Amino acid sequence: MDPHLTLSAFSFSLAPALQRSELINGLRVVKNQSTKTYLRVTTAQWHILEMFAAPCSVPAVLSRALDTRTCLPLGEFYELILKAVRANILLKKDTGVTPAPVYGWRLGVRPALVIRPLAVLLVTGVVLSFAFQHHLPASLSDTFAGLVIVSAALSFGSVLTACIVRGGGGEVFPIPWHWWRLPPYFAVDSSDAIMLPTVGQQAAAMATPAILATAAGILVWQRPEWSFIPLVALALSLRPIFGGKFAGIIRFNPSDLLSDAETGFIFPLNHRPSKRWQSFIRAIRHADTWARLAYGVVWTLAIICVGGRFTDTPPWTVAFWEANGVRVAVAIGASLAALALGYLTWEFYLFAREHVRNRRSVFRLWHRRWFGGNQLVLHAADRAKAVNDSAVFRGLPSPDRQQLALEMQVTRHRVWRALHEYGPVPSKLSLIVSGRIGLYRKTPSGSLQRVQVLAEGDLVGLHDRADPNHPEYFARTLTPVTLFTIERAAADRIIQQHIPVGTLTNTALKLPFLRRISLCQNWHFQAVERFATLSAILDVRAGNVIFHESQFTQNFSVIFESEAEVSQRGRHLATIHSGDFFGEIGLLQNSSATAQVSAKRDFRCLSINRLEFLRFVTHNYSVALELERVSSTRLGRAIFPLNKGNFRST
Structure with a gap:
């Protein structure tokens, strides 16, 4: 399953044979009856899945959820979709599934009738297991x-569990004899117990341990030489980790259970260290976590006690604890500390690996720009590759790209050098191979103000055509630079025939700007290109209001040049500069603006209207998650889900 295609390209619909359990502790289980697959969801998550009643794409559902103000936190939303597809709750169009075979199981017993007897058998068997002397075979x-x-x-x-599941209204699925296990035994698949009410789930989880405890207790009492293997089986069935089902019965706060979309993440961006850390903090704040941890300690002590009985060293005697008490306490404490240390070490490793990779890439690029540019050996193949990779030249026919590559020459410039040949009337056109170049514009006072930074892969010397309304740019190197250079007149003969001004504006002006701002750092390159194509450059005079507080937001804007003032109820909040953006909160919440934005000086911004913005965001999950993160930071709380009072209606 490709997450990118699943979340952006494919259309899905709800599977035809779905069964839903009743709402238990805030969760309900959705089951595909044909494939015997399950998904635990909240009521809000089920409302999202219901939007797939008719075939539609994930972006269409997300857009509808934003419009109706029912959107989940986006990480949870994408996780829900991927889990629903994996569980065959959502199916692609014309996708068939193979039905799972079902037992014609006729025996059934009501869970409420057996849960207390099972609890009595379990407790009695455990007490008997400790009350008498154990012997090895x-x-x-x-x-x-x-x-x-x-x-x-x-x-x-297994038979009793199947009867409980059937008596509670669930289905029983066949599993062949486990001849390869030791010991072999008859088993059925009782996973449908998840569809039962709480009492049914508890009874099903308790059935096998209760029978094993009864057998082990009777054997310890009557035939202790036969009891060793039953006691081992009982200990394994009651294990607190590695898939032990009995520990799931321990619930102190059942109303705060997590759905499948909130645990066991498969959405790639949910594997970030920050997301895993949030899950860890949520877990340690939950009472059930500490209850199960205490159960694990009790289980460990019980194993020690039973082991002491087998070795004729009774652990309940004062002499045992005087001799071994410190060792036992240290062993348990060290085990818990080792688990915690192992978890923290693993998380630190993942965090460090992610950040070291980023820092290493930044350092290599910095070193190449400042110390490696003059050592680059560039051949004709390098020129051809650079031209083919250029977003501007990509639209040229192949023969024209080859001609450009042949005519280009390598030029190098030192740091902080004014490049007059790329000024208001450029005489040359260059493709940056290594280094950074700043573009400047004269202010009314006559000083130069930097408005853009160009780097590897960008073109310098073409901005007068890409920005015909404001062609007066000045260029200066910010680092040592290495360029592939061609005479501007020669380049114009090729470019003017095939690349319209609008395309030049998108690829030579807007695209380099967007690639450098913080908003787009984690976007796919195709998403940045798409945003450059969709956005329009707007000129705003000093003092004009871009949008008013409490009015419905119609556009998302990124400041391209100059700065703007943000105010609320007449009070100045902030001054935002080139690369900053605004309008996303109102669009994501489908609400009116929470503040007023006005131009402090003559001002230019990249603007995209509401419909195009929502279509763009819903088709690019990395963009949506970044905007959600920034919006939540600005609001001081999570932007999703929306609660009453989180938005203003028009």
Whole structure:
């Protein structure tokens, strides 16, 4: 499953054979009856899935959720979609599924009738297991007898679990005999217990441990030499980790359970260290986490006690704890500390790896610009590759690109050098191979103000054509630079025939600007190109209001040149500069503006209207997540989900 295609290109619809459980502790389980797959969802998540009643794409559903103000936090939204597709709750058009075979299981028992007897059997068996002396198997026949009893107990426990599931209204699915296991036993797939109410789930989880506990307790009492293997099986069935189901019964705060979209992430951007850290903090704040941790400690102590009985070293005696108490406490504490240290070490490794990669790339680029540019050996193949990779030249026919590459020459310039040949009337056109060049514009006072920075892959000397309304640019190197250079007149003969001014504006003016601002740092290059194409450059006179507070937001804007003032109820909040943006909160919340933005001086911005903005955001999940993060930071709270009072209606 390709997450990018799933979340942007494919259309899905709800599977035809879905079954929903009742709402239990804020969650309901959705089941595809044909494939025997399940998904635990909240009510809000189910409302999102219901939008796929008719076939539609994920961006269309996200746009509808934004419009109706029912959008989930975006990381949760994308996780929900991927989990629903994996569980076959959402199906692609014309996709068939293979039905899972179902047992014609006729026996059933109501969970409410057996849960108390099962609890009594479990407690009684555990008490008996501790009340009498244990013995290791004295012979091979004792070992075989223990295996036979465990096989019978597991088989009977599976049958009882199936009866509980069937009696609660669930289905039972066949599994062949586990001959390859030791011991072999009859088993059925009772995973449909997840569809039952809480009592049914608890009874199903308790059935097999209760039968094993009863068998182990009776054997410890009557035939202790047969009890070793049943006790091991009981300990494994009650294990607190590695898939132990019994620990799931322990719930102190059942109303705060997590759905499948909030755990076990498969959406790639949910694997970021910050997201995992949030999940960790949420877990340690939950009472069930500490309850299950305490259960794990009790289980460990129980294993120690049973082990002491087998070795004739009773752990409940004062002598045992005087001799070994410190060791036991240290062992348990060290185990917990090792788990915590292992988790923190792994998280630190992932965090450090991500940041070291970024820092290493930045350092390599910095070193190449300042110290490696003069050492670059550039051949004809390098010129051809640079021209083919250029966003501007990509629209030229192949013979014209080859001609440009042949006519280009390598030129180098030192740092802080004014490039007069690329000034208001450029005489040359260059493709930057290494280094950074600043573009400046004269202010009314006569000083130069930097308005843009160009870097590797960008063109310098073409801005007068890309920005015909404001062609007066001056260029200056910010680092040592290496360029592929051609005479402007020669380049114009090729470019003017094939590249219209609008395309030049998008690729030579807007695209380099967008690639350098913080908003677009985590966007795919194709998303940046698309935004450059969709946005329009607007000129605003000093003092004009771009949009008023409490009015419905119609545009998303990024400041291209100069600066603007943000105010609320007449009070100055901030001054925003080139690269900053505004309008996203009102558009994402489908609400009116929370502040007023006005031009402090003559001002230029890249603006995109509401419909194009929402279409663009919903088709690019990295863009949507970045805007959600920034909006939440500006609001001081999570922008999604919307609650009453989070937005203003018009």
